[in-house]
Amino acid sequence: MKKLVTLVLFLFILTSTNVVAFANSTPKIPVLLYHVVTQNPSGTYQFSLTDFKNDMAYLKKNGYTPLSLNQYYNILNGTVTAPSRPVLLTFDDSTSDFYTNVYPVLKQYNFKATQFAVTDWLDTNGHLTRAQLQMLSANGIDIANHTIKHQPLTSDWNTQYSAINNANIKLKSITNNAANSVAYPYGNYNSTTMSVLKNLGCQGGFTVSGGLSSSNSNKYELPRIIMANGDSVSVFARKLTTGY
Ligand SMILES: [Zn+2]
Structure with missing residues (x-):
């Protein structure tokens, strides 16, 4: 029994030392949020395709590494070492410009990105x-x-559960992958939302609060930085480093 206690204690110390060691080296990661990207943007949340191309060129030129969602979580959890200047690119609302305007630019640079889809809107105008x-x-x-x-x-609870779970089921039936992460529409959520995500085994939930994510972030309140119409490359550079 004493041996077992010693072993458990030893393993605990070993694990917590590793966690601390990794946590110290975990960088702060900007998570950018774009909506519609188009030639002629209107309103605050649409974004110019020319400015978007400039943003992606800036990332490439300055050695940033756009991450997959799994890479992002693994870095936050300290299970993998972060690449140079990690960044997560996210796009909301599954609008068709993502396919025609955004994806070709991402492909040109071989950049990973995440699309947060609204399942009832798929296949609609x-x-x-x-x-x-x-x-x-x-x-x-x-x-x-x-x-x-x-x-x-x-x-x-029930309304939130079905809003999230039914979307998970539909996305899995389309892509064959578990969606596993939720972006909160309008940035609205409460303690019930976080509890539903936990219950469904979702890896994380994303807000629109601004700021940078790190190993200390609550996984169900991961901050995103909204890219707004007219943001210049210098604003982009500032948002990448400060989160605002
Ligand atoms: Zn949205």
């Missing part, structure tokens, strides 16, 4: 089709969950 989602998923784009109808996640 101005949105991605199931076939496009499938093709994107097979080509290095992570497809994740932005609920079934883009509803704010502030209601009761």
Whole structure:
């Protein structure tokens, strides 16, 4: 018995030492959020395709490494060493410009990215089709969950559970991969949301709060930085380093 206690204690110390060692070397990771990317953007949340191309060229030129979702979580969890200047590129709302405008630029640089899809919007006017989602998923784009109808996640457990779980089921049936991560529509969520995600075994939930993520971040309140219409490359550079 004494031997067992010693062994358990030894393993515990070994594990916690490793966790601390990795945690110290975990970088702060910016998670960028784009919506519609188009030649003629209107409103705050649409983004110019020219500016987007400049942003991606900036990442390439300055040695940034856009991550897959799994790489992102593994770095935060300290199970893999971060590459040079890690960044997570995310896109919300599964609009069709992602396929026609964004994906070709990502492909040009071989950049990984995540698309948070609203499942009831698929195959409707101005949105991605199931076939496009499938093709994107097979080509290095992570497809994740932005609920079934883009509803704010502030209601009761059952409503939130079905909004998230039904989207997970539909996305898995399309891409054959578990969506596993949720972007909260409008950035709205509450303690019920986080509890639902935990219950469904989701790896993380993303807000729109701004700031950088690190090993200390709550996995269900991962901060994202909104890219807004008219943001210059210098604003982009500032957001990458400060999170705001
Ligand atoms: Zn949205």
